[in-house]
Amino acid sequence: MEVLFGVIAALAFLAALRLVFATNAVQTTIAPTLVLLVLGLLFIILSHEFTDVISALHAPQVVFYMVGGLALAGGMGVVFSNDLVHAALFLIMTLLMTAGVFVLVSAEFLGLVQILLYGGAVSILIIFALMLTRARESPSLRLNGPQWPFALVTGAGLGAVLILMVARVDLWKDLTDTTYKTITDIGNALFDTYALPFEVASLVLIVALVGAIVIARAEEGPELPAGQVEQR
């Protein structure tokens, strides 16, 4: 029965890949959600086989699977999409879903910081860069280079090594009902124990700000003497 499940899941994944590498942008956006839907439906249909696993699930665990699945779908959309702006939107989805993961593991302040900074600033930066580099106006070249099979092997190999490493270590720890660090503790620590890295981080931000302005500034024209108006 597991073999049939694996075969159907592999076929659904291959169909999704076929859709992902399609030239139609609508198909590219449907593909990751199609993978998730098919796998979810399969899980529901075959759920009578896994009753002991399902009865042991908690609600936060199910929510984590949904949020994590959407994050993975967003990641797949970023690296497999054929349209640049679609890839940016998939990245926004991934960033917000990782914020959800942070909230699920009781690090709410980090979740809010993630939404504010990534969803609010970095995403807008990336979309502005796509606008300034005329992403939509350039001819539709293939966005992947000719080395993509080697990249696929490298990514898949790295993922396999990491997952095997995680599966071998005996780290089955569940979240206990301990008291977690709140925003008060993080605030106190940032000004008490980690004050020096905090100041260095603000220096990094100032240097990045000034550097970005200097690098992206428009070229200045010749200087005019005071009192003269530039002739148009």
Next chain:
Amino acid sequence: MIPLQHVLVLSALLFSLGVYGVLARRNAVLILMSVELMLNAVNINFIAFAVYLAPDQLVGLVFAIFVIVVAAAEAGLALAIIVRIYRNEHTANVDEVDLLKW
């Protein structure tokens, strides 16, 4: 409630997707987006280990905050460079910016 290994598997999958994106994509902004994917995966890893294995310490959470700060600064600078390169070369494809090649 959420097993630690499932969170780590999510982080590993996101990181390997980011590695594929960095190596295979040819648009500079797309490469930056894949780097942001990798940084997010690393953040999930940090926070999972910090909350599960050492919930009385703040090192993991504070380090994740600094990773977010550095990632945002790096994204701003990288995009400024990309915009400048586009203004000079009229392309955002990293294969076509090869003035330093022999």
